[in-house]
């Protein structure tokens with residue numbers, strides 16, 4: 001951030017505004033404080049007849065790696081609507097979203113990931129603009145070494161584990177940067 | 188948003204950028220797309236010896252009304268750290284955050300509310316900068332007609348209901364604008 005989006009001033013400061021307790025971008029010319037807050041990444045774990053829908057990413061970051069449909073939540077939608085939209089955009093598939101399943105804190109990159117369980121409406125899918133491939137995977141077919149993000153790996157591991165009991169409790173976990181010994185929260 | 192925060196141009200447009208599918212603020216001069224995404228409001232339901240900690244808001248909106256400690260999640264923190272920070276800032280109280288409890292979609296104001304259960308560390312509290320009062324309330328003392336937001340009312344109602352069974356399942360609900368007949372999701 002180099003210019004004030006409110007008045008155009010190039011004299012932005014980054015320090016603690018009066019009455020606040022943490023550094024912010026703010027504009028001495030018009031007094032606007034430019035708050036920056038974590039973003040929500042919302043996704044789905046869409047299943048069809050015992051198989052899980054994965055997409056191969058065609059875009060940065062982690063192009064060429066497999067992911068569950070997921071992306072930044074948009075203004076004006078609910079978490080569930082966002083999860084369904086991402087499934088449509090990345091895999092051309094209609095998913096009926098059901099329960100909240102995993103929530104991950106990624107404080108080092110200012111993100112919170114939220115995944116929902118869901119079932120494909122009719123088993124149909126395709127390859128969306130941001131994907132180079134898509135497919136329905138049996139548990140034993142999941143490409144563990146080619147998954148895009150730790151949030152995907154963990155969500156899939158929980159799902160396979162929970163399939164054995166038929167009970168899918170919500171998990172809330174932290175994911176730390178690579179190299180950090182271990183996460184703060186385990187189930 | 189009137190000026191590009193990247194290059195200072197005052198020629199921002201608000202329409203669908205090439206390759207996108209929804210209107211955004213974007214800058215023809217430097218091609219920066221200024222994404223806007225929902226914000227997370229994170230809060231706690233702090234209890235102590237059967238009483239619930241509420242704060243009276245000293246600031247806009249809903250000044251003079253009672254709330255659970257809650258506010259915008261900050262970059263660099265986890266949801267739980269945010270809930271504890273808000274409890275400290277609004278009620279000068281140390282809370283040990285435990286389980287995720289309620290999640291509310293408020294798509295019309297681009298927010299997601301997330302509340303955690305918690306217990307006060309030592310029962311001590313005070314009145315934070317953004318509060319005009321604070322107190323520990325028995326269930327029968329909760330000022331239902333003076334609560335600040337529907338998210339607070341619903342979270343407290345669930346809690347009183349769940350106290351009877353000792354089971355506190357996570358609720359995920361939509362909250363629609365005033366005047367809308369009913370929410371999409373009920374438990």
Ligand SMILES: [Zn+2]
Nearest residue numbers: 004007027030
């Ligand atoms: Zn300014």
Ligand SMILES: [Zn+2]
Nearest residue numbers: 191194214217
């Ligand atoms: Zn620009």
